[in-house]
Amino acid sequence: MSWIDTPPGTDPNHARVFARRPEVLAAWQQLNGAIKAQMDPRRYELATVAAALRLRCSYCALAHGQVLAEQHLDDAAVVALVRDPRAAGLTDAEVAVVELADRVAAGAATMQRPDVARARAAGLSDDDVLDVVLAASARMFFSSVLDATGTLPDAGYAALPTALRDALTVGRPIEGEDAATARDTDRVAALYEALAARDVDRLMAGFAPDVDWPDVLQGGRVRGAAAVRSHWLEQWAVTVAETVPRRVRELPDGRVEVLVQQTVRDLDGDLLGGATVLHTYTLRGGLITRMDVGDPLDDL
Structure with missing residues (x-):
């Protein structure tokens, strides 16, 4: 389930990788929790999924895409989001959240002032902009650790509806795939x-x-x-x-x-x-x- 040795057990694959450095996982969870606490839950998941898609991290895309489908949108809307955020039934502000998170994950060093200006024009405040940047940046850390260690999404994600599972498997295959x-x-x-x-x-x-x-x-x-x-x-x-x-x-x-x-x-x-x-x-x-x-x- 990863390229480094992990302890046996029933914990999710990501937790088994971080078992070698549990204090790092705890610190990241505290940081991410602080970011999430300041955001509308739907916006947080939109920003997180957008960043995971850009990073081609199947694990994070599947985990948070499932939350987005079950708690905030539906399967069809999440599949549409992967293809074109503007066709997913989102508000202008939500599209701006997705596009800003995507730009951050694509490479913050290439961003320009108009990237933030477009988010403001869609109705995001400066606090909103910072929250999206923080959520996307935190996801970059977590996704990078998972993919750099070859950590596969847990086999349970194979049970997701086919269209949703296939749309969100944007990088590494689910554990157990060929x-x-x-x-x-x-x-x-x-x-x-x-x-x-x-x-x-x-x-x-x-x-x-x-x-x-x-x-x-x-x-x-x-x-x-x-x-x-x-x-x-x-x-x-x-x-x-x-x-x-x-x-x-x-x-x-x-x-x-x-x-x-x-x-x-x-x-x-x-x-x-x-x-x-x-x-x-x-x-x-x-x-x-x-x-x-x-x-x-x-x-x-």
Whole structure:
């Protein structure tokens, strides 16, 4: 259930990892409790789930997504939240909470004054803004510890309704899931890290020689590793794309599906477009042989 030895027992997996440093867990619980005490419970869960989704921490997304579905929203609204917060039936202020927590978890050093200004414009006070920042920052600590130690979400989360469970399993698989599938999802997730770094050699290392790739700029498809390599170099020469995976999961047929938030700008920084899309990967022997792009609304 993790990469470090943990004591046997029936405690949740996260508690068994922290059993080596119980004083740290107690201190974090005191800190997080103080943050939570100042917030509306629904807002706290929205901020926490948003941060966990951005961090791709399945454990925290499942735990707090379940609370959100059972106590504040419903399953369908939480699934919609993963895909597009503005389609989840939230108020403008709640959307601002989700978007601000997402920005914090994405990297506070990249934030700008307009990020806070948008939250204020949606009705958040300065106290509200600080509470969201604190909740997201605390989640970054906890999620990072769990994922850095390879701690898997407890097997009990597999009993959640299928749509909810699949939407919230955004990173590591639930304990007991197939290990080979987990490795394929990890390989696909690494692709997005290579894209963000514009590291073409690292990117191509994950592709089969006969890879079949969509040409989203000009239409049609690009076939063969050499052609796909040229495709990416040409695309990077004229655009800057931010491609953020929001959920990575295995499909029943063995393919790997990624819910992606995309923003494309020209080299001057002007926005060319943005969308939430599905990327579906076929792998053979651990290498990507095909990718298809779809509409996330198609599987609603």
